[in-house]
Amino acid sequence: MANRTYEVMYMVNPDTPADTIAKLNEAVGKLVEKEGGTVVRMDDVGIRRLAYPIQKKQDGYYVLFEIEGSGQEIAELERRMRVNDMIMRYITVRVDEDRKAATRRREKREARAAKRTKFRGAASEAPAEA
């Protein structure tokens, strides 16, 4: 199965005790591994102010995961997050294709910049950026 990269972010109720959140994060990691995915990165962002109130709360505890896998683990993870009432919001974004597009774009940009400097030659050492 083609490997895909996902960013999964969820927002936990800020009133939950820290050890419960830690346990939840651990459970997420285990679930992903059980379903055949790998956790590339785990970022515990912590409590942040919300841009608008959710469930009458002004803050949220953010956790970000970067997961590699087939997509199966994402389906299971989303199912679990939906029923978990500690989790106020979650979002999954598939990033591998966007990242690939970004590297393509960067290469194109660099190639164009190299061409421009070559064209101008050594006469003007500092290429004036338009």
Add this chain to the structure above:
Amino acid sequence: MAEKEMEILDERGGMDVGEDVIGDRPRRYQRRRPRQVVPEYVDWKDIDYLRQFVPERGKIMPRRISGISAKDQRRIAQAIKRARSMAMLPFVAD
């Protein structure tokens, strides 16, 4: 009358001028920030970057003001919408 104002603006600025067809005749406009460079990867978590396309009211800045390409505008709009759904940016702010 509005058109006359726009023409005066064009003569003064002479920056980037575009046209939008709204109704029967094209409306001239002047880009406020001509030719913006957008990073290769627009991260929806990078709120500080996205904020420059979200004016005070919380709306997404139109392309005619932001001065970025249509392709980049789509990417930025998508990122802003993702950030909104996670309450990192407001839907409306007043």
